[in-house]
Amino acid sequence: MTLDPYALCPCGSGKKFKWCCQPFYKDIDRAFTQLRNGQDDAAKKIMEQVVQDHPNTAExxxxxxxxxxxxxxxDEAERSLDRALELQPHYATAYLLRGMLRHEEGEIPGALLLYRKATDYFDPSAREQLAEAWFCVGQCEVMLNRPLAVRAAWQIALNLQPANEVVQNSLQKYFETQSPYPTLARKAWSFRSIAPDADPQRAQAWDKALGAAATGKLTDALRAFEQVTAVAPADADAWFNLGLCRAWLGDNAAALEAFDQCVSAELDDDRAGEAWALAEILRFGHGMEESCDWAERMVRYQIVDIQKLGAALKNDRRFTDLRQMESGAVGGVLLERPMPAAHHNLALFELPKLLAYVAITNNALVLQNGNSERLQQARQLVESSLGGAIEFREESLRAPEFVRTFQLLLDLRLPSGIADDLAAKLMREAIVQYLEENWPRRHLRSLGMITPLDAVGHAVLRRKVLGLVNFIDDLTHSYVPLPYNVDRLRHKLGLPMMGAESPAVVSGKPVDISAMNAAELASLNVDELSDADLELAMQTGRRLDASELAGKFARALITRPGNAQSPDRFTAFNHLIQLALAADQPEEALGLVEAGMKHDCEHNEGRRRNDYDLCGAQIYLKAGQPEQAHAAFCRLVERLPSNFDLLGKASEGMLRANRRAEAAEFAEKGAAAARAKGDKDRLGYFEELLAAAKR
Ligand SMILES: [Zn+2]
Structure with a gap:
């Protein structure tokens, strides 16, 4: 092939061929032809000759x-790159090649830095090389879970080479057809335009910034918006654009700071909500583990006895859904207890919680969960039941895949053979419990460790909650649609809804008590409600932390005659007992325990006897009546002789009341039971109690 000496050199330097690579182009071409023909030595010989003739040329x-x-x-390749960069420190091809070497070794963050340097150093006319470098940038950003940076890099690659099918297909796969990302992360975000009433000087600065971005020079646009925000720190849109620029460049931590400024300066709820939802997406990126509220903890064990592990896994029904995954590892889940059999009125509380996702490779057992409390439970369980087969190696934190967070919302495993409508009902209940009861009470990093329930009362934080709820809303739609209307959550938190009407009330008539906010609950007429509705209203009030309101419904419920459909009234009695205790009225609380127990004996076959006795024992302790407390604990222990929880509570309680002999008695029983089960952790605990009682 002969090249036009006055065309641009194919090496991407931006110079004319004649003044660049022409003197050695043919020889190098010859070396690579020999290589393709399997003549390795000949290829090397030619190349070494070229190097001798042109020892000071980086290319x-x-x-x-x-x-x-x-x-x-x-090694030889690396040495050559060292030499090339010595001769020409901004030699883009060396950065691209070195990036590929790191990439192949799995050193992704290092490879990414090199690729980004290459995109800076290639001449703008070297479209093919630039497109390749940007494509590689996107590939690394995929691994680092930064979808905005992926899309920006591949879009630039496509602008440089519009017919490149690899880039086209990658964009389609990751952002359209089989996207692993939620909709907010798939979206082609664009810069906000300047407000029409902005003063002309600022408009000029903006034009400069937008112009730089239009040419694909993201770093220029970045610098321009840094200048705009420095001059006009109250310009929310400029902060938004700066955040976007930083996110496109994969600098999620800095982008988050810009979005934080944006939300503080923003006066419009919708726009603030949009910015903070986007910020939430950025928290899933590599390096953001410490600021991500959905970060996943991971525990790794080394397998030391695979036979023993295999046998234990086979016999332990708490490990379920084990199957071979695409990667070759075996994956499954660990439940807190074995799955019960399906029956037609299975309730949510009967289902075991998911303690961890489990993965087993050749030499490692890995447990993962976004809920760190559950993961700690999983650790205890695994270490006591698989001891000897595994050895602890490390615990770490990582930003999860988005789909994992989606699974967290639907944190539920169901027994096989369960009817479809029951499964759907339980799933709905689980989501309601997670989103309306657990999530609003979490101390979130994205809210400066404030809970959503508290944050809605604060001007700026309220806008952040809007964004977080938007993100959750997006998650519920992005994969398999979840059976939950996020307006329920907005309504409960007092945030503006997407729909026009309250999800709880249609044309002034209550349709769904569980979706009500506190004001709607308060307006319900107790006498018009069925027993089941009263129970639901009480539960809904408790979820909203409206204890007094819940108490009103509980009080109404316990005065009603027994009901064969819902014979169990422990929740209602217990709520009132807790209210009485909070008001420092132990006598009233004890009266409620007695009344509750009577109702339970007459209508519920005494199924809740133990719960009431435990309540009673603790109230007696609080009220300074240790004899009665001891009697109640003894009744319980007689019925549940090796219940560790109970024995622990009994011993601790008597110890607090300074009844050492009785405390020691319960601790002895606990230690004996622990010894019988070979439970070392618990044995240690009871021995400590025993020592304290005898001190
Ligand atoms: Zn050249």
Whole structure:
């Protein structure tokens, strides 16, 4: 092939061929032809001659690196790249090649830095090389879970080479057809335009910034918006654009700071909500583990006895859904207890909680969960039941895949053979419990460790809650649609809804008590409600932390005659007992325990006897009546002789009341039971109690 000497050089330097690579182009071409024909030695010989003839040309050393890499002589390739960069520190091809070497070794953050340098140093006319470098940037950003940076990089690559099918297909796969991302992360975000009433000087600065971005020079646009925000720190839109620029460049931590400024300066709820939802997406990126509220904890054990592990896994029904995954590892889940059999009125509380996702490779057992309390439970369980087969190695934190967070919302495993409508009902209940009861009470990093329930009362934080709820809303729609209307959550938190009407009330008539907010609950007429509705209203009030309101419904419920459909009234009695205790009225609380127990004996076959006795024992302790407390504990222990929880509570309680002999008695029983079960952790605990009682 002969090249036009006055065309641009194919090496991407931006110079004319004649003044760049022409003197050695043919020889290098010849070396690579020999390589393709399997003549490795001949190829090397030619290349070494070129290097001798042009020892001070970076491009020659770069091509030599490429040749040695193809020959799998990586050290020699690295040395060539060192030499090339010594001769020409901004030699883009060397950064691209070195990036590829790191990439192949799995050193992704290092490879990414090198690729980004290459995109900075290639001449704008080197479209093919630039497109390749940007494509590689996107590939790394995929691994680092930064979808905005992926999309930006591949879009630039496509602008440089519109017919490149690899880039087209990658964009389609990751952002359309089989996207692993939620909709907010798939979206083609664009800069906000300047407000029409902005003063002309600022408009000029904006034009400059937008112009830089339009040419694909993201770093120029970045600098321009840094200047705009420095001059006009109250310009929310400029902060938004700066955040977007930083996110496109994969700098999620800095982008988050810009979005934080944006939300503080923003006066419009919708726009603030949009910015903070986007910020939440950025928290899933590599390096953001410490600021992500959905971060996943991971515990790794080394397998030391695979036979023993295999046998234990086979016999322990708490490990379920074990199957071979695409990666070759075996994956499954660990439940807190074995799954019960399906029956037609299975309730949510009967289902075991998911303690961890489990993965087993050749030599490692890995447990993961976004809920760290559950993961700690999983650790205890695994270490006591698989001891000897595994050895603890490390615990770490990582930003999860988005789909994992989606699974967290639907944190539920169901027994096989369960009817479809019951499964759907339980799923709905689980989501309601997670989103309306647990999530609003979490201390979130995205809210400066404030809970959503508290944050809605604060001007700026309230806008952040809007964004977080938008993110959750997006998650519920992005994969398999979840059976939950997020307006329920907005309504409960007092945030503006997407729909026009309250999800709880249609044309002034209550349709769904569980979706009500406190004001709607308060307006219900107790006498018009069925027993089941009263129970639901009480539960809904408790979820909203409206204890007094819940108490009103509980009080109404316990005065009603027994009901064969819902014979169990423990929840209602217990709520009132807790209210009485909070008001420092132990006598009233004890009266409620007695009344509750009577109702339970008459209508519920005494199924809740133990719960009431435990309540009673603790109230007696509080009220300074240790004899009665001891009697209640003894009744319980007689019925549940090896219940560790109970024995622990009894011993601790008597110890607090300074009844050492009785405390020691319960601790002895606990220690004996622990010894019988070979439970070392619990044995240690009871021995400590015993020592304290005898001190
Ligand atoms: Zn050249």
């Amino acid at each position: 020659v050393w770069g091509r030599r690196a490429e040749l040695y890499w193809e020959l799998d002589q990586r």
